[in-house]
Amino acid sequence: MTRTGTNFAVPAPAAQAVEVCLFDTVDGPETARIALPARDPRGIWHGHVRGLRDGQLYGLRVHGPYAPAEGHRHNPHKLLVDPWAREVVGAVRLDDATFGFPRGAAAADLGFDARDSAPVVPRGVVRRPAKPPPPGPDTPWADTILYEAHVRGLTMRHPAIAPQDRGTFRAIGHPAILSHLTDLGITALELLPVFAFSDERHLPDLGLSNYWGYNPYAFLAPDPRYGTPDDFRAMVAALHGAGIEVILDVVYNHTSESDELGQTLSLRGLGNRTFYRTRDGGRRYANDSGCGNTLRLEDPLCLRLVMDSLRHWVTEMGVDGFRFDLAVTPARHHGRFDATGPFLAALAQDPVLSRVKLIAEPWDIGQDGHHTGRFPAPWVEWNDRFRDSVRAFFAGRGRPGDLASALAGSSDLFAPGGRPPQASVNFITAHDGFTLRDLVSYDRKHNEANGEDNRDGTNHNLSWSGGVEGETDTAAIGADRDARRTGLMTALMAALGVPMILAGDEIGHTQGGNNNAYSQDNDITWLDWERADWTFRDVVRDLIAWRKATPAVRRTAFFTGAPDPDTGRPDVTWLDASGQPRRTGEDWARDLDALGVAFGAAPDAAPLMFRAPRR
Structure with a gap:
């Protein structure tokens, strides 16, 4: 202008x-x-x-x-x-x-x-370039506590927020939300997609809409349902003022135009073969994203769109980093994942973007689509192996050795590339799947509300109800579920790496067993603050405070078993159910329902003991 x-x-x-x-x-x-x-x-x-x-x-x-x-x-x-x-x-x-x-x-x-x-x-x-909010706290990865949330889900039912502001950026910046996050000990809020997005074409006929937002059509504009660019910047300023970084979940693998039977909204009409990877002579689309099309970042103009978008959100909107949905897809070069390809190389050399937090979801549905541990520094990655190992143990189907590997930061995945434990973003639950409460309350998914006859969503939940499917008043089952929730959250906070909490897990949010609530913009996904489990909130708050006060779990080098120079004790000791060290294969083969860990750098601290349920 x-x-x-x-x-x-x-x-x-x-x-x-x-x-x-x-x-x-x-x-x-x-x-x-x-x-x-x-x-x-x-x-x-x-x-x-x-x-x-x-x-x-x-x-x-x-x-x-x-x-x-x-x-x-x-x-x-x-x-x-x-x-x-x-x-x-x-x-x-x-x-x-x-x-x-x-x-x-x-x-x-x-x-x-x-x-x-x-x-x-x-x-x-038409908008002129804007002045960004004040900078964020630049929290080191070793001290970061991520909190994954949805703008509407976090705020739509909060009684302290005015009805007209609920579900918007203004609500996220409300003192009630800031107080909850700071009291809990959160250092970074990771928001599900906020780019302007639309519905998948099958949803209106089902009376549903896209809730998660993984269906963008404009890459520099916030979705108007959440507010204006000024509202977004005000939210960022409020979060930064509370010492909280802002991470955006971004979608650069596909757009809402879908496959060849989709709408013409933007890129398809500008230059279909420039912006999309096509096949069959150009008529059809590569579909590594599973959403109908795939952006063609090999083309300089398409790559420029993505880079301009990222820089805009940092330099004008004030965000502190990004979590890349299906990050393998934009990192593909001529169809295959390439750690030195155009997208990753462009980010690595960019003087602005190479300095912000970069989080990969290190897989897609394309050929050879799983690449956990293979993104280059300074990227960090969602660690699905951590999720599965910890879930399995607390469902009574895992092994102590797998849990120990998860607690040790999955060094076999990240150490070979010279990356630190913080390369692993550890999580037990995320937007995609069961909530923590549902993980201990359901054996099976219950996605009937999605209108697909319960066919959608994964069947690999690694969950256990404790004997009764869904909610129950049986005291013994309730106590067991609470113990397993505490054990799961303790494992998350005790593990090397970067912990991520799903919003609502700390207050007992349930989706009624729905593990694919992408189309549920309603009470299924909106947090019920008036019936919050404040007792468990206090448990999670105390665990976060313990993590922040315990250098042994925030260390920036993997365990080696060598003596700690200050204490003379090994940097970590794995224990059996009786508290004795596990040293041999026979030691690891017994007591499969318990694992203890003692940190050599904290000799006065009691060892942690994790116990699996008896099924």
Whole structure:
């Protein structure tokens, strides 16, 4: 933006013309259409629109070949959301006009639809660059306690928050939420996706909507349901003022445009083959994400979109790091995971992004999609082996050796690459799966509310109900469940690495056994603060305080068994049920329902003893 107007630059390499369309209101008619006059050799169309000021609503129309069999899907009748827009207003509607082809016909995606989609898609908003909030506390990884939460889930039922603010960025910055987080001892809030997103096309017919947000269409704009960019910056400022970092869960593996039968909302109409990995001559899409399409980060223009987005959220919005959904997908190069490929290399050399917290979900559903332990420093990774080993032990189906490996930071995964224990983000529960309370209350998933006949969601839960499926008033079962919740949380806080807590686990939140609540924007996922388990909250708070006061579990080097120079004792000693050291294979083969651990650097502390349930 300049003193005289606004500059536009739109990448559309195969286009024949690009137009900026202006609107006065979010649901009003188009008031002007301005063709961008120039195209550079890279295929970026650009121009200066005089008189255009901050707050102007706009969209894009792109003229070019419509040849779906060859991968070209330009259609000027479809208003496109600028994927670089700093703000959007309105919402995507599942209307037939948003599809580039007439729906329902044979080989539908090869046809051409000339209906105008402008009435049913969001508008971008012209915004000048903004001053970021004050910087965060820059907490070292060794001292970090992550708390994974959803903007709406955390705040929709909190009685201290005004009804009009619930479910928004304003609610996250409310003193009641800040007080809860700081009292608990949280150092970093990891928010589920907040980029502007839309529903998967099968959900409206089921009376459901996308709740988690893993379906973006604009990469620099917060979803308007949660608030404005100013609201977001105010939230970040409030969290930073409380000593809490802000981590965003980001989706750069796919977009909401889905497969060849999906809507035309943005990138598909700008340059389908530029922004997506295609196959079958260009008509269909690679689908390593499992969501219909895959972004093509090998292309410099697509990579630039992702890098511009990341830098925007750091330099203008003030965030402290990112958790990358299905991080293997953007890290693929010509279809295969490549630790030196374009995406990871671009991040490594970037002077801004290489200094923020980078968390990988180190898998996707594509070929050879599991790569825990293989991301380069300074990345850290969700450690699914930790999750499974700890869950199995406290479900009465695990082994002490696997639990010991998890508590020791999974050194076999991370040490070979010269990475410290903090490369492992340890978690027992996350948004995807059972909550902690459900983990000890259900043997099976109960996803009927999702409308897919309970077929969705994993069957590999490593859970145990204790003998009664679901809620029970039986005192003995309740006491056993409480003991196992405490044991699970103790293991999380005692392990080398970086612990992550799922929001609500500390107050006993249940989803009624739903382990795939992506479409449940309701009481299933919203935390019930008025019926919170404050007793267990105190347990979790005390465990976090213990971790912060215990250097032995925050060490930045893996255990070796060597004597600690200050105490003369081994840095760690593994114990059997009677408290005797486990030294031989025979020692590890007995007492399979118990594991003790003593830290040599804390000689006065009592050993921790973990006990599995007897099934």
